[in-house]
Amino acid sequence: MSGLKRLRARLDPWEALVREITDLEELFSLALSEKDQSLETEVASVLGGLDHRYSELRVLELLSDEADRMDTFLEIHAGAGGTEACDWASMLLRMYTRWAERRKFTVEVVDLLEAEGGVKSVTLQITGEFAYGYLKNENGVHRLVRISPFDAAARRHTSFASVATHPVLDESIDVDIKDDDIRIDTFRAQGAGGQHVNKTDSAIRITHYPTGIVVQCQNERSQFKNKATAMSMLKSRLYEYYRAEKDKEMAKYSADKKAIEWGSQIRSYVFQPYTLVKDHRNKHETGNIQAVMDGEIDDFIEEYMRFSWENKAFVPDDEADDL
Numbered sequence: 001m002s003g004l005k006r007l008r009a010r011l012d013p014w015e016a017l018v019r020e021i022t023d024l025e026e027l028f029s030l031a032l033s034e035k036d037q038s039l040e041t042e043v044a045s046v047l048g049g050l051d052h053r054y055s056e057l058r059v060l061e062l063l064s065d066e067a068d069r070m071d072t073f074l075e076i077h078a079g080a081g082g083t084e085a086c087d088w089a090s091m092l093l094r095m096y097t098r099w100a101e102r103r104k105f106t107v108e109v110v111d112l113l114e115a116e117g118g119v120k121s122v123t124l125q126i127t128g129e130f131a132y133g134y135l136k137n138e139n140g141v142h143r144l145v146r147i148s149p150f151d152a153a154a155r156r157h158t159s160f161a162s163v164a165t166h167p168v169l170d171e172s173i174d175v176d177i178k179d180d181d182i183r184i185d186t187f188r189a190q191g192a193g194g195q196h197v198n199k200t201d202s203a204i205r206i207t208h209y210p211t212g213i214v215v216q217c218q219n220e221r222s223q224f225k226n227k228a229t230a231m232s233m234l235k236s237r238l239y240e241y242y243r244a245e246k247d248k249e250m251a252k253y254s255a256d257k258k259a260i261e262w263g264s265q266i267r268s269y270v271f272q273p274y275t276l277v278k279d280h281r282n283k284h285e286t287g288n289i290q291a292v293m294d295g296e297i298d299d300f301i302e303e304y305m306r307f308s309w310e311n312k313a314f315v316p317d318d319e320a321d322d323l
Contacts, residue, residue, distance in 0.1 A: 020046075062306065067132055067169070068130055070167040071125065071126060071131050072125075072126050072167055073110065073166045074165050075122070075164045076161055076163055077089065077121045078161050083118070084117070085159045086117045088160070089122070093122055093124075094293070096135075098294055099297055105128030106128065107126055108124065109122065109124060111216055112218075137301065137305065138266075139164055142266065144157075146272050156273075160265070166240050182206055183207045184204065184205070184206050185206075186223060187205060188201050189202060201223070204216060205230070208237075208238065211241055215234045216230060217229040266280060279303070279304060281304060281307070282307035286299065
């Protein structure tokens with residue numbers, strides 16, 4: 001989509017909303033002048049719909065970074081804890097998949113490492129407008145507290161899994177990857193995948209020497225397709241890496257910078273002794289844990305977007321230009 005079309009796509013809904021608000025004002029004025037109470041229900045209904053659309057458009061206005069509109073790679077990695085942690089990773093896989101399906105986004109498994117009881121690691125490509133913008137703040141450690149179904153003594157366990165997102169970049173954002181800076185290895189795909197996938201060296205692993213970033217793809221039978229996807233993943237990871245390096249320079253201005261590292265939970269999901277999902281960054285919470293696990297996480301996503309925007313640190317213009 002060209003820059004002009006993107007601007008029109010953002011502006012047109014606002015203009016339509018303004019027109020409908022103007023029409024509603026005229027209807028309301030008419031009802032007042034004629035003292036027609038029969039229009040009260042209609043006015044209230046239309047106003048409720050306009051308020052909902054305003055909230056949706058306001059959220060989209062918060063998605064203003066250059067990569068926000070793009071698709072995303074989403075990675076989930078089980079933490080220490082064996083079967084329990086792998087089961088938790090598979091639960092998060094289902095949660096994000098259901099969330100994407102609710103938005104009519106498409107989900108493709110790019111890389112999957114299965115383990116006893118669930119998933120050791122998985123990389124998804126989620127395709128849909130603003131997929132990265134919505135999910136970029138899911139980065140971090142997610143903590144589960146429950147009575148383990150794998151513990152014969154029915155004891156309460158705490159498990160961890162990390163989530164990371166990277167935008168699927170298009171030609172509008174350039175990330176330079178030199179041939180001398182990478183090593184490409186082929187290997188035989190592991191795990192489930194049919195007869196062919198385990199008989200040929202179609203899987204691809206790419207190592208980027210300067211940063212140490214390693215990506216791999218094994219979901220396609222074609223080595224060529226796996227290489228193309230792996231290069232796209234590397235480009236996305238490098239984009240995030242270089243942005244993180246820049247953010248380090250800006251960190252002194254920000255009161256809301258938190259390292260994405262093991263132990264820094266962004267959200268907890270408690271099944272026992274009570275039910276609670278809580279975001280530790282802005283304290284947003286709900287007791288309806290089943291809805292959350294079924295993919296209803298928009299409240300958490302949007303509340304943190306608003307929180308992040310409202311708490312964005314001020315950077316003086318002259319100093320921001322130097323970063």
